[in-house]
Amino acid sequence: xxNIIELENGLEHVQGFFCDAVNTGLRPNKEQGDVAFIRSxxxxxxxxxxxxxxxxxxxxxxxxxxxxxxQTDFILINAKNANAMTGDKGIEDIDTIMSTLxxxxxxxxxxxxxxxxxxxxxxxxxxxxxxxxxxxxASNSDxxxxxxxxxxxxxxxxxxxxxxxxxxxxxMAAICKGAGMINPAMAxxxxxxxxxxxxxxxxxxxxxxxxxxxxFNRISVDGDTSTNDTVMLLSNRKxxxxxxxxxxxxxxxxxxxxxxMILRDGEGANKLVAFEVKxxxxxxxxxxxxxxxxxxxxxxxxxxxxxxxxxxxASTIGASGIACDDNTLSIYYDDLxxxxxxxxxxxxxxxxxxxxxxxxxxxxxxxxxxxxxASYTSYGCDLSYEYVKINAEYRT
Amino acid sequence: xxNIIELENGLEHVQGFFCDAVNTGLRPNKEQGDVAFIRSxxxxxxxxxxxxxxxxxxxxxxxxxxxxxxQTDFILINAKNANAMTGDKGIEDIDTIMSTLxxxxxxxxxxxxxxxxxxxxxxxxxxxxxxxxxxxxASNSDxxxxxxxxxxxxxxxxxxxxxxxxxxxxxMAAICKGAGMINPAMAxxxxxxxxxxxxxxxxxxxxxxxxxxxxFNRISVDGDTSTNDTVMLLSNRKxxxxxxxxxxxxxxxxxxxxxxMILRDGEGANKLVAFEVKxxxxxxxxxxxxxxxxxxxxxxxxxxxxxxxxxxxASTIGASGIACDDNTLSIYYDDLxxxxxxxxxxxxxxxxxxxxxxxxxxxxxxxxxxxxxASYTSYGCDLSYEYVKINAEYRT
Numbered sequence: 001x002x003n004i005i006e007l008e009n010g011l012e013h014v015q016g017f018f019c020d021a022v023n024t025g026l027r028p029n030k031e032q033g034d035v036a037f038i039r040s041x042x043x044x045x046x047x048x049x050x051x052x053x054x055x056x057x058x059x060x061x062x063x064x065x066x067x068x069x070x071q072t073d074f075i076l077i078n079a080k081n082a083n084a085m086t087g088d089k090g091i092e093d094i095d096t097i098m099s100t101l102x103x104x105x106x107x108x109x110x111x112x113x114x115x116x117x118x119x120x121x122x123x124x125x126x127x128x129x130x131x132x133x134x135x136x137x138a139s140n141s142d143x144x145x146x147x148x149x150x151x152x153x154x155x156x157x158x159x160x161x162x163x164x165x166x167x168x169x170x171x172m173a174a175i176c177k178g179a180g181m182i183n184p185a186m187a188x189x190x191x192x193x194x195x196x197x198x199x200x201x202x203x204x205x206x207x208x209x210x211x212x213x214x215x216f217n218r219i220s221v222d223g224d225t226s227t228n229d230t231v232m233l234l235s236n237r238k239x240x241x242x243x244x245x246x247x248x249x250x251x252x253x254x255x256x257x258x259x260x261m262i263l264r265d266g267e268g269a270n271k272l273v274a275f276e277v278k279x280x281x282x283x284x285x286x287x288x289x290x291x292x293x294x295x296x297x298x299x300x301x302x303x304x305x306x307x308x309x310x311x312x313x314a315s316t317i318g319a320s321g322i323a324c325d326d327n328t329l330s331i332y333y334d335d336l337x338x339x340x341x342x343x344x345x346x347x348x349x350x351x352x353x354x355x356x357x358x359x360x361x362x363x364x365x366x367x368x369x370x371x372x373x374a375s376y377t378s379y380g381c382d383l384s385y386e387y388v389k390i391n392a393e394y395r396t
Numbered sequence: 397x398x399n400i401i402e403l404e405n406g407l408e409h410v411q412g413f414f415c416d417a418v419n420t421g422l423r424p425n426k427e428q429g430d431v432a433f434i435r436s437x438x439x440x441x442x443x444x445x446x447x448x449x450x451x452x453x454x455x456x457x458x459x460x461x462x463x464x465x466x467q468t469d470f471i472l473i474n475a476k477n478a479n480a481m482t483g484d485k486g487i488e489d490i491d492t493i494m495s496t497l498x499x500x501x502x503x504x505x506x507x508x509x510x511x512x513x514x515x516x517x518x519x520x521x522x523x524x525x526x527x528x529x530x531x532x533x534a535s536n537s538d539x540x541x542x543x544x545x546x547x548x549x550x551x552x553x554x555x556x557x558x559x560x561x562x563x564x565x566x567x568m569a570a571i572c573k574g575a576g577m578i579n580p581a582m583a584x585x586x587x588x589x590x591x592x593x594x595x596x597x598x599x600x601x602x603x604x605x606x607x608x609x610x611x612f613n614r615i616s617v618d619g620d621t622s623t624n625d626t627v628m629l630l631s632n633r634k635x636x637x638x639x640x641x642x643x644x645x646x647x648x649x650x651x652x653x654x655x656x657m658i659l660r661d662g663e664g665a666n667k668l669v670a671f672e673v674k675x676x677x678x679x680x681x682x683x684x685x686x687x688x689x690x691x692x693x694x695x696x697x698x699x700x701x702x703x704x705x706x707x708x709x710a711s712t713i714g715a716s717g718i719a720c721d722d723n724t725l726s727i728y729y730d731d732l733x734x735x736x737x738x739x740x741x742x743x744x745x746x747x748x749x750x751x752x753x754x755x756x757x758x759x760x761x762x763x764x765x766x767x768x769x770a771s772y773t774s775y776g777c778d779l780s781y782e783y784v785k786i787n788a789e790y791r792t
Contacts, residue, residue: 053714118707119741339515341483
């Protein structure tokens with residue numbers, strides 16, 4: 001048996017890790033950092049999941065130049081510039097930055113992660129100016145979590161202690177950024193998870209993939225997929241302790257909660273809606289329909305308008321290309337049946353009940369396809385004026 | 397040789413057809429009709445293309461109950477109620493309406509077409525009340541074109557005369573509705589094209605499919621596909637004349653122009669943008685990338701913000717899953733190169749030029765993938781606050 005204890009704040013709870021952030025002028029607000037680091041006293045195993053976008057940003061290509069199963073003790077992260085679509089020069093810029101870094105501090109296979117606008121070379125001088133300002137033995141998790149934000153309206157930071165039966169323990173913590181452009185198949189998001197658990201590398205790879213599938217791959221703000229999406233798990237094994245079941249449970253929980261934070265912080269979003277599709281012929285069908293719902297503009301605007309217009313839900317299911325039949329389909333808002341073959345017209349009373357459900361900050365739309373037993377749930381949000389405003393003005 | 401003459405207004409130019417519209421109380425504004433008809437003196441051949449949505453609305457299912465290659469002389473059209481997701485009752489309601497109609501006027505295989513909200517039975521009494529008010533020998537094309545509008549801000553109506561070398565001629569005309577929810581693979585749109593050309597039925601089928609592919613299937617407002625989308629072509633052969641090349645040319649031109657009208661009338665849209673993808677490895681790749689661009693929320697909001705942020709264009713291409721490489725990709729706004737391998741950073745002067753192009757009501761985004769010779773162009777619009785407002789408030 002084991003106990004999972006949720007801790008306040010973030011990365012400082014994991015043994016042998018340090019972090020800090022400073023403002024280098026990339027971000028006009030000098031109160032908030034724009035370049036951060038996470039480092040470990042000893043080299044770490046690292047597992048990573050990257051964007052499925054063909055145009056992977058330079059930091060991802062730089063990462064992939066290292067040999068398989070390399071170890072690292074340093075991650076440098078910047079906001080405001082994605083270093084994407086910058087070609088070979090973009091990768092060379094990272095090498096230049098890292099060679100300056102290695103004159104300040106001894107590092108093993110340092111890696112970089114960037115988020116921001118696409119299509120501009122990194123301002124190398126600004127970024128390397130951070131190396132004179134960093135406290136390399138600080139534990140400023142709060143600063144680091146804030147420095148990696150772009151359109152995020154709040155920082156995303158979690159930490160857990162796992163206590164094992166014999167009194168030993170290990171720790172896990174994460175910082176994360178992401179708010180818009182979030183799509184099934186990753187997001188414009190960065191997530192850095194660190195642990196002192198003595199986890200085998202093969203477990204790191206497997207469990208990170210699984211947890212990504214159950215979390216970041218199931219959320220959608222606007223159906224776009226970025227060039228920079230990254231989830232990383234680093235372990236320095238400092239605690240000497242490991243319990244696979246406990247580790248998996250905390251990793252899944254932590255990544256799911258971070259994903260929900262991203263969704264709640266969806267640009268201009270006010271509601272968090274689970275789209276559960278069940279009774280589908282295959283898992284592929286269930287997934288396709290669920291993601292079609294969380295991506296549909298008409299569903300998203302109806303959510304914003306708190307309009308219990310189930311016709312848009314039905315139309316989206318029908319347009320998704322899955323096996324379905326309007327005689328076997330049922331639709332529920334939370335537990336309230338709002339459509340079935342026997343019940344095709346919403347009466348005034350039920351419409352009022354549906355409206356009350358839609359006014360909540362969180363609710364579930366369930367579509368029972370009625371043709372099989374496969375199910376899938378994805379998570380979406382409403383689309384508001386604010387979303388359009390934020391994205392029309394992003395660069396300006 | 398032949399001459400194509402564009403005529404003012406609409407359906408009245410085609411021999412042997414009548415049309416009218418009245419307000420039956422479905423629409424609060426009594427000045428505008430909500431039930432319309434198009435009829436012919438003699439039974440017509442009819443070709444139709446319907447939505448790819450699995451949940452086809454009752455009028456489409458009713459149409460499909462007729463034997464293949466049936467003839468009809470009467471189309472009844474209503475707005476404000478889609479008669480979709482209404483099951484067998486929805487089809488029975490159409491039979492009931494048509495049996496009332498046949499007590500007023502002799503009809504052959506009458507068909508129906510509906511647009512509006514999903515999930516409500518048709519108000520039969522209101523709709524049949526139209527039969528006492530219609531002038532069955534009127535040519536009120538303007539009224540009919542206005543009656544079928546939903547969120548449209550202007551009527552869509554075109555007519556052409558084709559003059560052949562020997563002095564004979566035939567006529568073609570159309571009315572159309574559609575403004576939002578427009579997607580490649582059809583739209584929430586209805587389009588009725590009538591002609592007095594003596595066109596063979598097999599040409600009608602082939603040319604209508606071709607013209608649909610080149611027009612309504614290439615426009616996108618929001619990526620959703622409705623339950624009711626319908627394009628119909630009716631011919632009563634009254635002119636006794638036909639010229640295939642001329643007919644095809646006018647049909648393509650007319651349907652393309654109607655598609656552009658729908659896009660210009662995209663809910664809250666201010667700009668019409670052609671997304672040309674060329675140099676792709678395959679036509680499937682070109683189509684996939686072009687449609688990904690016209691559907692992308694981030695591209696659409698950048699268009700609204702007039703922000704020459706080509707990074708969102710590139711990111712969308714990369715996320716579309718096609719074969720592509722950032723070293724061979726080039727991006728243009730009209731003729732202005734804004735990205736290529738040799739030219740990765742937008743200088744201030746060119747950014748200003750790009751901004752000037754984006755301020756136009758119409759422009760072209762060209763992405764040369766640089767890997768082959770296949771091309772495809774689709775057409776999209778920007779996403780504004782107005783779109784969210786219209787769709788949040790649609791039913792209320």
